[in-house]
Amino acid sequence: MAIRRDPPGTHPPLDYPDYRSTALRHPTRPPVPIPHTRTELTGPALGADLVRPGDNDLTAGHPGEPLGQRILVFGTLRDGNGRPIPHALLEIWQANAAGRYRHRADRWPAPLDPNFLGVGRVLTDAQGRYEFTTVKPGAYPWGNHHNAWRPAHIHFSAFGTTFVQRLVTQMYFPDDPLFGQDPIFNSVPAHARSRLISRFSLERTRPQWALAYEFDIVLRGPQATPFEEPDHV
Numbered sequence: 001m002a003i004r005r006d007p008p009g010t011h012p013p014l015d016y017p018d019y020r021s022t023a024l025r026h027p028t029r030p031p032v033p034i035p036h037t038r039t040e041l042t043g044p045a046l047g048a049d050l051v052r053p054g055d056n057d058l059t060a061g062h063p064g065e066p067l068g069q070r071i072l073v074f075g076t077l078r079d080g081n082g083r084p085i086p087h088a089l090l091e092i093w094q095a096n097a098a099g100r101y102r103h104r105a106d107r108w109p110a111p112l113d114p115n116f117l118g119v120g121r122v123l124t125d126a127q128g129r130y131e132f133t134t135v136k137p138g139a140y141p142w143g144n145h146h147n148a149w150r151p152a153h154i155h156f157s158a159f160g161t162t163f164v165q166r167l168v169t170q171m172y173f174p175d176d177p178l179f180g181q182d183p184i185f186n187s188v189p190a191h192a193r194s195r196l197i198s199r200f201s202l203e204r205t206r207p208q209w210a211l212a213y214e215f216d217i218v219l220r221g222p223q224a225t226p227f228e229e230p231d232h233v
Helices: 190-196
Strands: 070-078 089-093 119-123 129-135 153-159 166-172 211-214
Touching: 089 129, 119 129, 166 190
Parallel strands: 070 211
Antiparallel strands: 070 129, 089 119, 089 153, 153 166
């Protein structure tokens, strides 16, 4: 079956001068195809046995409650024809409410939260739906240019049946004032940027508990979510 290619201008370029790190990261020579072995071609390698109940609640499993605005992030994983993709593994990682990751390389003077690790995972249900409970991440500085700050965002990773079938993207929040100066967000073609911005949902907001944001992910086609790898499979 032929693979549907996404329209040109869907995904960010691998070399984007304003995003300075791409100067060192982008390939400068044509890719060399490497034949897949049985490990890459057989599956499923990822399944329900790797996901425990509660793995989609980033606010649980600690001695106390994490700091910050509690939120629900939900949506549907679909293919390019609009069909839901069931039983797919989704993982997220994010900074805490102060904008700091629990990682030894993150040393800017924002507080760490002992009750928040910032990682979660879930399998989509039979209708391709998912939901996470977490806190809204904070913005954080980075050294790309003078006074550079990343807009609040959550990283998403979607897996197929093996590790070579992996897509990575970022979810942003509506009306962030930092969009205009962020080269990662702006490396995405202008017409596709709205696909990375979640939608506030009062209907799914839980009274006296958590605000809700909807973020659907489309793997291919005219409405494809922009991913970090343009030639994804």
